[in-house]
Every structure is written in structure tokens, then in C-alpha cells.
Amino acid sequence: xxxxxxxxxxxxxxxxxxxxxxxxxxxxxxxxxxxxxxxxxxxxxxxxxxxxxxxxxxxxxxxxxxxxxxxxxxxxxxxxxxxxxxxxxxxxxxxxxxxxxxxxxxxxxxxxxxxxxxxxxxxxxxxxxxxxxxxxxxxxxxxxxxxxxxxxxxxxxxxxxxxxxxxxxxxxxxxxxxxxxxxxxxxxxxxxxxxxxxxxxxxxxxxxxxxxxxxxxxxxxxxxxxxxxxxxxxxxxxxxxxxxxxxxxxxxxxxxxxxxxxxxxxxxxxxxxxxxxxxxxxxxxxxxxxxxxxxxxxxxxxxxxxxxxxxxxxxxxxxxxxxxxxxxxxxxxxx
Ligand code: UDP
Ligand code: MG
Numbered sequence: 506x507x508x509x510x511x512x513x514x515x516x517x518x519x520x521x522x523x524x525x526x527x528x529x530x531x532x533x534x535x536x537x538x539x540x541x542x543x544x545x546x547x548x549x550x551x552x553x554x555x556x557x558x559x560x561x562x563x564x565x566x567x568x569x570x571x572x573x574x575x576x577x578x579x580x581x582x583x584x585x586x587x588x589x590x591x592x593x594x595x596x597x598x599x600x601x602x603x604x605x606x607x608x609x610x611x612x613x614x615x616x617x618x619x620x621x622x623x624x625x626x627x628x629x630x631x632x633x634x635x636x637x638x639x640x641x642x643x644x645x646x647x648x649x650x651x652x653x654x655x656x657x658x659x660x661x662x663x664x665x666x667x668x669x670x671x672x673x674x675x676x677x678x679x680x681x682x683x684x685x686x687x688x689x690x691x692x693x694x695x696x697x698x699x700x701x702x703x704x705x706x707x708x709x710x711x712x713x714x715x716x717x718x719x720x721x722x723x724x725x726x727x728x729x730x731x732x733x734x735x736x737x738x739x740x741x742x743x744x745x746x747x748x749x750x751x752x753x754x755x756x757x758x759x760x761x762x763x764x765x766x767x768x769x770x771x772x773x774x775x776x777x778x779x780x781x782x783x784x785x786x787x788x789x790x791x792x793x794x795x796x797x798x799x800x801x802x803x804x805x806x807x808x809x810x811x812x813x814x815x816x817x818x819x820x821x822x823x824x825x826x827x828x829x830x831x832x833x834x835x836x837x838x839x840x
Contacts, residue, residue: 531563533615536623537605539571543729555629566591569609572599589837597830603704604829618693625728627685634720635687643718648685653724673753676712702821705746758808
């Protein structure tokens with residue numbers, strides 16, 4: 506478990522204290538939605554049925570409509586009209602899953618905040634187990650996948666990626682854990698302070714420290730619709746994970762540089778010796794030349810690419826644009 510790297514000198518307030526101050530604790534759900542028209546109503550029904558079994562808490566459901574173009578917003582509006590616990594943060598366009606979570610977190614007021622997907626792949630009943638772990642003292646509870654019902658390709662790449670990331674990241678990022686999590690009020694407050702633009706939230710959470718716990722679960726299949734994480738978005742998230750939490754790729758360039766310098770020195774000695782001792786064969790060696798040239802060219806391009814992706818990150822950050830743009834926040838009594 507990650508040792509606490511405290512970013513703040515404020516003393517954490519135990520969650521029991523909030524409960525003692527009168528009203529029951531508020532549990533907020535942060536729920537990103539992107540084109541989930543087919544499944545979102547069923548999701549909400551299941552979630553509300555599950556939380557109804559734990560009436561000792563108050564609840565709040567913060568749906569973030571991440572620029573859906575399929576009528577999801579209409580359904581969310583309808584949910585908000587019929588349930589005072591529903592808030593809808595409507596984005597002006599699609600900003601992506603990680604940003605949607607961020608906005609939800611910014612709007613959530615709970616003593617505990619639960620982040621989960623809205624396609625029923627993160628089963629609502631597991632969120633109660635997260636709450637139980639929180640009640641037994643954990644400040645951050647991650648839901649870790651024991652199994653997952655995704656394509657063989659996705660399972661394979663995810664498995665490899667999490668282990669690679671763990672190997673090179675400077676913080677202890679748990680494997681097989683997505684963004685399905687509970688954060689207590691203090692942890693949520695701290696996470697709100699992370700305003701970087703290229704976001705990898707699971708890494709940011711891991712880097713905060715706090716008392717962390719894990720709950721194992723079996724990830725279900727998506728109930729309706731298709732994944733909203735096509736290859737392009739997945740690769741971007743994967744790259745953000747690496748560049749946010751590791752400078753290994755940059756350091757690798759130096760190492761490759763040293764290795765090719767060593768090879769180059771050998772080549773130079775070889776070529777000069779050949780010129781001096783066997784002048785009649787020095788014209789041959791075309792293959793050698795091509796190999797050396799193309800290899801070095803490739804390595805240089807690759808290195809530039811690595812540097813470029815870090816420079817791109819810096820560029821994104823210095824622009825200081827808003828993380829997201831909200832068209833409207835919809836609540837129960839408003840239209
Ligand atoms: N999502 C989002 N914005 C996006 C892509 C996805 O808010 O640009 C939401 C989506 O509605 C879902 C969650 O993020 O609730 C996870 O997406 P998805 O299920 O498609 O990813 P997967 O489970 O396939 O990795
Ligand atoms: Mg999903």
C-alpha cells in the first residue's frame with residue numbers, strides 16, 4: 506500500500522464526526538455519461554434500488570453529460586425532474602471521461618464520493634461494499650477487477666499496460682483498477698486541487714496517499730451500446746498515464762544515446778582500421794552504412810517523438826484553458 510505522501514498540512518477530519526453533527530452522511534455518486542441513451546434509465550433504476558437498501562445515508566447523483574449526441578440529456582433531464590437527488594452537469598461538448606469525472610467531483614458535496622461508470626459495468630451493488638470499507642476507516646477505496654467481461658484484445662492490452670505502468674511509474678498505481686472508487690471528503694477535496702489538463706485520475710488518486718483499501722469485484726458486460734473508448738482515446742489515456750507519472754521514456758533516450766555512441770565508436774575504430782590496414786576493401790560496406798544510418802535515423806525520430814509528447818503536455822498546461830465548459834447545471838426544481 507502506498508505510504509501517505511501528504512500534500513497538505515491540514516489534519517484529516519474523521520468521517521464519523523460529520524455523521525455526529527446531526528444529519529446523516531451524504532454519499533455522492535459521480536456519473537459520467539456519453540451517449541448512453543439505451544442503458545442510462547436502467548442504470549439509474551438499479552442504482553436507486555441498491556441505495557434504497559441503505560437508508561441510513563443521504564444520497565446525491567451527479568450525472569455529467571459529456572456532450573452526448575444521442576438524447577441521453579433528455580433522459581437525464583427527466584430523471585432530475587422526478588428525483589430531487591439528481592443533478593445534471595451538462596457539458597458544452599465532449600471533453601472525455603476523465604474530465605467528466607473531474608467536473609462531477611467539483612460539483613459533488615458528499616462526505617463520501619463514489620466515481621462509477623454508467624453502463625452497469627461497474628455494478629451498483631459493489632458501491633455498497635465501498636461504503637462499508639469507508640465506514641471501517643478507509644479514506645480511499647478502489648474497486649479492483651477480479652475478472653472482466655471485455656474483448657480478449659482489451660483484456661490482454663489492459664493487463665500488460667497496468668503492469669508496465671506499475672513498473673515505470675513513480676507512484677504505486679494499483680493494477681486492474683479503473684476509476685471505480687470511493688473517496689472520503691478529505692481525499693475528494695485534495696483531488697479537486699489537481700488541475701492538470703492531461704489527466705490520469707487513477708494515478709492522481711494513488712499519489713495522494715491516505716488510508717487506501719481495495720474491494721475485489723467481477724466486472725460485468727456493458728448492458729447496452731458500445732464502448733465509448735475507441736482505440737484512439739484508449740491510447741491517449743495510456744500515454745497520459747505514462748507521461749503524467751513517469752519520466753522513464755525521457756531517461757530511456759539518454760540510455761539509447763549512450764548505447765549508440767558506444768556502437769558508433771566501435772564502428773569508427775573499425776572503419777579507420779580498415780582504411781589504414783586494408784585500403785583495397787574500404788569501398789565495400791554499403792550494407793553496414795545503410796544499417797547504421799537507418800538505425801540512427803529511426804532512433805532519433807523516436808526520441809524526438811518522446812520529447813515531443815512531453816513538450817505537448819507542457820504546451821497544454823501553459824495555455825491554462827478551462828478544463829471543461831458547462832452549458833448548464835440542471836436540478837430538480839429547475840428546468
Ligand atoms: N464516457 C464519457 N466520455 C467519453 C467516453 C466515455 O463520459 O468521452 C463515459 C461513459 O458514458 C461510461 C464511462 O465513461 O459511463 C466509461 O466508458 P466506456 O464504458 O465506454 O469505457 P470502457 O468501459 O469500455 O472502458
Ligand atoms: Mg464500460
